[in-house]
Amino acid sequence: MEWTKQYAKALTFSYDDGNEADVRLVSLLNAYGMKCTFNLNSGLNSTDVWQYRGADVRRLDLTQCRALYAGHEIAVHGSRHLSLTALTPEELDAELTGDQKRLTELFGTVPVGMAYAYGAYHDAAVEKLYSIGIRYARTVEENHSFALQTDLLRFRPTCHHDDPQLFALAEQFLAMEPDKPQIFYIWGHSYEFDGNGNWDRLERLLDMLAGKPDIYYGTNAAVLL
Ligand SMILES: [Zn+2]
Numbered sequence: 001m002e003w004t005k006q007y008a009k010a011l012t013f014s015y016d017d018g019n020e021a022d023v024r025l026v027s028l029l030n031a032y033g034m035k036c037t038f039n040l041n042s043g044l045n046s047t048d049v050w051q052y053r054g055a056d057v058r059r060l061d062l063t064q065c066r067a068l069y070a071g072h073e074i075a076v077h078g079s080r081h082l083s084l085t086a087l088t089p090e091e092l093d094a095e096l097t098g099d100q101k102r103l104t105e106l107f108g109t110v111p112v113g114m115a116y117a118y119g120a121y122h123d124a125a126v127e128k129l130y131s132i133g134i135r136y137a138r139t140v141e142e143n144h145s146f147a148l149q150t151d152l153l154r155f156r157p158t159c160h161h162d163d164p165q166l167f168a169l170a171e172q173f174l175a176m177e178p179d180k181p182q183i184f185y186i187w188g189h190s191y192e193f194d195g196n197g198n199w200d201r202l203e204r205l206l207d208m209l210a211g212k213p214d215i216y217y218g219t220n221a222a223v224l225l
Contacts, residue, residue, distance in 0.1 A: 096114075135221075183223055
């Protein structure tokens, strides 16, 4: 948490599944000077197509994504997007160690972060992550809080981008003059903006939060570690 030497507030984003809508998300984040962590499933490389509220969702070809994600962080999301709590120890290893290894080959850096597919985890998954050098892992248990957390392998995000409290939380974060470091952590899937037709929601949020001299904009690893 090097940033805390100069800042009391940090903003970070966490987006899952490596799909084509990430192209639009990255271009918006870059335009506003924001940093994000992308949680990717290396074993489902461009093979998956599904629908979300009438919009096609296509996985990106991760062998072609180094330039797209440059400046952001790549993190583990499970090789095949499996629910970790249903796996044998061998399957757990393939899902987590396998994804970490493949993402290292694809992007040239060893992932130190993770997001739980379906938000599913148990102690065995947490222990496995710890053993392979994963230092934080995001759940889907939003807490509407900016406070620092001690259990980073069961990290709770502030909110999802469709949370009804999103803009109230943003106002609150902007107005704060905290004594202790505070983190605003927003998560989601970029295809949700397509399916819900609400990219304007993201633009409004970025517009509100960008370019503030008292906010540090960093990837999950830069902000949490
Ligand atoms: Zn996912």
